[in-house]
Amino acid sequence: MEAYYQVAKENGADTEFLKDMNLVVQEIKDFQKQEPDRVRIPKLKAFEIEK
Numbered sequence: 001m002e003a004y005y006q007v008a009k010e011n012g013a014d015t016e017f018l019k020d021m022n023l024v025v026q027e028i029k030d031f032q033k034q035e036p037d038r039v040r041i042p043k044l045k046a047f048e049i050e051k
Contacts, residue, residue, distance in 0.1 A: 001025045 005021045013021075032039045 001028055 001021075002025055005018070005025055008021060009018055032041075
């Protein structure tokens with residue numbers, strides 16, 4: 001979600017949209033902290049990592 005937010009921001013997304021997206025990103029981070037056993041962060045394969 002953070003990567004999506006950055007792409008949207010870099011491509012000139014509307015300010016209101018960015019505010020809403022920032023709230024979503026924060027909610028996800030909060031959920032990850034509250035429920036670490038229920039959230040699995042996938043590991044990227046070497047070819048999926050941007051350079």
